[in-house]
């Protein structure tokens with residue numbers, strides 16, 4: 379029986395010749411040193427929630443899920459830190475930190491993100507982004523096993539330049555086994571909701587919201603944008619846990635579930651359009667209600683959602699492209715026209731609200747997508763994830779975003795191509811590609827996915 383691994387949203391199937399789940403660093407070293415038993419390319423796999431084949435391999439997959447040991451250090455006057463093995467998921471890390479009144483600096487929504495992936499891949503969070511919206515920017519030390527099986531380490535104190543490269547390395551320089559990151563006392567957050575017709579929005583208004591908010595995401599439903607803005611408060615209030623639970627249910631179940639039911643059972647396109655319109659109206663009503671009641675209050679770690687139990691039919695997928703914040707509003711308007719035209723031509727449109735994340739300038743990783751300035755993203759989201767129509771939409775959306783100077787992510791923007799990365803990351807993409815070649819001259823970690831994307835195109839390894 380061949381090994382078959384399917385990712386969270388069901389769109390990516392990997393058939394590695396070998397799957398190995400090490401429990402110690404020495405075991406990872408022996409895997410990398412033995413191509414005869416563990417054929418190339420070797421890929422570390424976290425919880426396999428990426429939306430691209432970045433964790434897939436036809437050779438060897440190192441399943442990191444048995445490595446979850448951790449320690450919390452509160453003795454350092456410069457701030458508390460969490461040191462954990464790479465397989466610990468942030469939802470697990472957050473539960474342990476909570477016992478000591480602590481939280482992660484960036485509580486990304488995806489609770490199943492492993493710390494190994496968080497340290498060396500791209501992440502995003504708009505609501506904790508007071509300083510940085512990328513988890514890796516708070517990682518102060520990374521330890522990994524090189525493609526040759528040796529131990530290596532980079533830290534903010536001793537080797538910041540190397541750390542900057544490893545933060546964007548996607549496992550191409552080896553397998554991360556331990557990560558240290560800054561943590562802080564738990565904060566209470568209050569979110570307010572401001573619905574605005576897209577056609578009435580002005581750049582000044584978006585700028586004002588952008589600069590005055592501590593954190594912000596925007597949900598666009600039809601032609602109404604709802605700005606969810608973060609404010610810090612001192613006390614959570616009695617309703618916060620109920621409000622957090624309701625928010626989790628919405629993301630983990632309700633939204634995708636209803637969108638899915640509408641798509642599956644309302645076959646007539648005209649009727650489906652009307653029903654979807656009704657669903658979107660209900661969502662708008664929900665946001666208006668939230669506005670009326672003054673918003674919701676939650677503890678920051680409650681933003682983290684555990685997607686492990688989500689049923690297949692309730693799952694959703696998305697894409698993410700970042701745009702310089704000054705260009706976001708015109709691009710949003712063009713996107714709405716693009717999505718309408720696509721719907722007229724094909725009968726397909728994403729059935730969930732369009733997301734947008736505000737992320738401030740951040741140069742901590744070579745692959746930071748806000749390296750050159752603040753960004754606001756466009757994230758089409760869809761609940762039936764295996765539909766060929768969704769793929770076609772994604773490919774056309776990539777071209778739309780590429781033409782408008784957008785920046786894609788390697789783990790969250792499906793169907794990206796080398797030309798997209800070369801245009802978006804420019805010299806940094808060449809620099810990363812060259813560095814990868816020096817770190818892994820024989821291509822032990824190089825899958826066809828990465829070989830095609832790196833610039834110039836590289837040839838995957840041939841084991842001797």
Ligand SMILES: Cc1cc2nc3c(=O)[nH]c(=O)nc-3n(C[C@H](O)[C@H](O)[C@H](O)COP(=O)(O)OP(=O)(O)OC[C@H]3O[C@@H](n4cnc5c(N)ncnc54)[C@H](O)[C@@H]3O)c2cc1C
Pocket residue numbers: 386387421422423424425426427428429432433434442464486487488490491492493494495496498499500501502503548549550552553554555685694695789790
């Ligand atoms: C429903 C849903 C919601 C999401 N929400 C968010 C969100 O709010 N914010 C966000 O940023 N992302 C989000 N994502 C995207 C996803 O979380 C990221 O793509 C993330 O990288 C997945 O982490 P993982 O542990 O599953 O990594 P995997 O998908 O398993 O791996 C990602 C990459 O990291 C490499 N890797 C993994 N572990 C190691 C290691 N130990 N050493 C070296 N390389 C390693 C893999 O080879 C691969 O290239 C979401 C995804 C889904 C499906």
